[in-house]
Amino acid sequence: MRKRKNIINAEEIIGSLDISMLLSGVKGARLKDPEKENRFVKSYSLLIDFVKTVNVYNAKTFTAIAHMVYGWMPTMLEFYEFENDADYQILGEKIRLGNLGVPDFEYLKKHINNSVVGASKFCHFINPDKYAIWDSRVSTYIFKNKAYGLVNNTHNYMCYNEKLNELKNENLDELKEVLRGKINLSGNETNLRILELSLFIASSQ
Numbered sequence: 001m002r003k004r005k006n007i008i009n010a011e012e013i014i015g016s017l018d019i020s021m022l023l024s025g026v027k028g029a030r031l032k033d034p035e036k037e038n039r040f041v042k043s044y045s046l047l048i049d050f051v052k053t054v055n056v057y058n059a060k061t062f063t064a065i066a067h068m069v070y071g072w073m074p075t076m077l078e079f080y081e082f083e084n085d086a087d088y089q090i091l092g093e094k095i096r097l098g099n100l101g102v103p104d105f106e107y108l109k110k111h112i113n114n115s116v117v118g119a120s121k122f123c124h125f126i127n128p129d130k131y132a133i134w135d136s137r138v139s140t141y142i143f144k145n146k147a148y149g150l151v152n153n154t155h156n157y158m159c160y161n162e163k164l165n166e167l168k169n170e171n172l173d174e175l176k177e178v179l180r181g182k183i184n185l186s187g188n189e190t191n192l193r194i195l196e197l198s199l200f201i202a203s204s205q
Contacts, residue, residue: 008145019172034183096127117135120134128193132160134196141202179198
């Protein structure tokens with residue numbers, strides 16, 4: 001008899017995330033290389049400050065931001081230019097205003113390594129208040145499963161981003177304090193970044 005595959009209900013699992021779960025995860029985290037994590041946090045802060053200075057979106061700025069984001073990631077970038085030059089400004093403004101829909105995100109993803117992770121980080125650096133970073137460590141921690149299909153999945157990212165945008169309005173003071181016991185926060189992290197960073201650090205167990 002063939003074994004029945006475990007079916008993962010992504011929406012249900014993501015919907016169950018709460019602050020107490022994040023607190024427990026961060027408290028139990030054991031970082032293998034705290035200094036490395038601190039370097040990531042410091043460089044993140046500098047990159048966020050730089051992207052804030054960008055106010056025109058075109059092939060040059062999109063390519064530069066995409067390569068910058070991938071320089072912060074352990075993956076080589078293949079950036080495919082948009083078919084229509086006007087799309088850079090249109091898409092950039094939608095990200096900046098937090099109005100990026102699923103078709104827009106899919107369009108962006110297609111041009112950035114066809115990667116949900118890459119697209120999420122690109123969006124986050126332009127608008128860190130609205131778009132959470134998504135990566136394989138966060139996905140694996142949430143789903144307890146390393147399947148690439150769970151990571152490179154726009155629907156899963158959208159559910160995750162919606163959930164974290166709900167949680168960001170809760171009191172995160174204790175979570176921030178616990179995080180400071182693990183890594184050196186720069187102080188310019190948005191609540192959305194605090195939540196995502198908590199999941200990332202909690203995955204170090």
